[in-house]
Amino acid sequence: MKYISTRGQAPALGFEDVLLAGLASDGGLYVPETLPKFSAEEIASWSGLAYHELAFKIIQPFVADAFGDEELKEILAETYAGFAHKAVAPLVQVGPSLHVMELFHGPTLAFKDFALQLLGRLLDKVLERRKERVVIMGATSGDTGSAAIEGCRRCENLDIFILHPHQRVSEVQRRQMTTILSDNIYNLAVTGNFDDCQRIVKKSFANQDFLKGKRLVAVNSINWARIMAQIVYYFHAAITLGAPGRPVSFSVPTGNFGDIFAGYLAKKMGLPIEQLIVATNSNDILHRIISDNNAQQESLEHTLSPSMDIMVSSNFERLLFDLCDQDGEKLSALMADMDDGSASLSINQVNKLKSLFSSARADDATTCSVIERVWKDNEYLLDPHTAIGVYAAEKCRKSEQTPIVCLATAHPVKFPDAIIRSGLESPSLPEHLADLFDRPESQYVMEATMETVQEFVTARI
Ligand SMILES: Cc1ncc(COP(=O)(O)O)c(C=O)c1O
Numbered sequence: 001m002k003y004i005s006t007r008g009q010a011p012a013l014g015f016e017d018v019l020l021a022g023l024a025s026d027g028g029l030y031v032p033e034t035l036p037k038f039s040a041e042e043i044a045s046w047s048g049l050a051y052h053e054l055a056f057k058i059i060q061p062f063v064a065d066a067f068g069d070e071e072l073k074e075i076l077a078e079t080y081a082g083f084a085h086k087a088v089a090p091l092v093q094v095g096p097s098l099h100v101m102e103l104f105h106g107p108t109l110a111f112k113d114f115a116l117q118l119l120g121r122l123l124d125k126v127l128e129r130r131k132e133r134v135v136i137m138g139a140t141s142g143d144t145g146s147a148a149i150e151g152c153r154r155c156e157n158l159d160i161f162i163l164h165p166h167q168r169v170s171e172v173q174r175r176q177m178t179t180i181l182s183d184n185i186y187n188l189a190v191t192g193n194f195d196d197c198q199r200i201v202k203k204s205f206a207n208q209d210f211l212k213g214k215r216l217v218a219v220n221s222i223n224w225a226r227i228m229a230q231i232v233y234y235f236h237a238a239i240t241l242g243a244p245g246r247p248v249s250f251s252v253p254t255g256n257f258g259d260i261f262a263g264y265l266a267k268k269m270g271l272p273i274e275q276l277i278v279a280t281n282s283n284d285i286l287h288r289i290i291s292d293n294n295a296q297q298e299s300l301e302h303t304l305s306p307s308m309d310i311m312v313s314s315n316f317e318r319l320l321f322d323l324c325d326q327d328g329e330k331l332s333a334l335m336a337d338m339d340d341g342s343a344s345l346s347i348n349q350v351n352k353l354k355s356l357f358s359s360a361r362a363d364d365a366t367t368c369s370v371i372e373r374v375w376k377d378n379e380y381l382l383d384p385h386t387a388i389g390v391y392a393a394e395k396c397r398k399s400e401q402t403p404i405v406c407l408a409t410a411h412p413v414k415f416p417d418a419i420i421r422s423g424l425e426s427p428s429l430p431e432h433l434a435d436l437f438d439r440p441e442s443q444y445v446m447e448a449t450m451e452t453v454q455e456f457v458t459a460r461i
């Protein structure tokens, strides 16, 4: 399969090169030139497959030029064997036809493990084959960082630099990153917000002189492999609930637009998805664009759902590419307007967007009231991101005839502030993290400029 850049100027690449890339050389994001499509009969035949077997069906067409079937099967089996729940992504019902899909049974307790446990293994194989050592840079609002470190830690052929916004991630999230002590892992606490971290990483793809000739690889969802792996759980949940015979809807706590974009692709690949709901916190630019064609950048608020404190949603570019009929020139002009907040979609684009997505926004008070209510009704504890998804599901769903699945993107234990503010008790850390607060930490606090970060990287590679 070939992958093309959304900006239309970079060369098309195969999977291995896309895996080893971040932004394309023209500043765009890679997307598959064509998507595999699955028929209803084919999807029906996947009922009862184990998670890793289903993952093979969906991922194989995307990676066939780089990984043989047997090798891929082995990698996938190993990847998802490391999850703490036998179902890997179990569904729990919390209301009438309302389910949460628990995506937090991986080692770092957030949905990022689904893709980063796989990406780490794929990278390891490719770098070993090529005998190449690379530099990884990632930006995190709390969850990607630890999942990337955990996913890549077994790989010797890389140095990994993770930028997080200083004092803007939860203490559990910070410790999950900063307590992994190793010569090739660096945690940079940047005095800014997540958008600053992501801007520095993205700008580094365009300014690579600091790398001493090494290759720069992304672990954020700008890397296509992240999105690819996240498509699988939409199929898994929908098939469990009766697809393709019955349509299913999804509500997705959204920040960088990676997770919901994977759902959008699942639908394009043949999964009968009725509604895709974008759920945001007070940093609501995506909700404003969808509901009101308002793309104005506002200052980023620090909320009780810190992983979604994002204003510049990288993967929205991949969707806009489709809304621009995959015309790279048109998209580039639109992205320039997105960057300065002046973007306005055409009537056709707005109508298309509204036909694809519904959206809702929940502030901190609403988030806490949902956590409290769902606990009272079900004795089920939501994390604050998932609570926003549940709120949006209830607000936007068109019919109770169609089951709706809210993606539970993180374990509540990562966000004690929100749980306590909801009048509840924070749960205890799972066994493998029980001594997290006793482990020594290592992090480097630095200002939010590309020059400072690049100087730091150059000195360590
Ligand atoms: C817990 C949690 N929920 C939701 C999101 C939003 O996902 P996405 O950025 O793919 O939209 C993130 C981070 O991205 C997250 O860490």
Ligand SMILES: N[C@@H](CCOP(=O)(O)O)C(=O)O
Binding pocket: 139, 140, 141, 142, 143, 144, 145, 219, 220, 221, 222, 255, 256, 258, 307, 308, 314
């Ligand atoms: N919420 C994320 C932000 C980065 O998103 P990504 O999916 O592009 O890696 C985080 O927790 O770091």
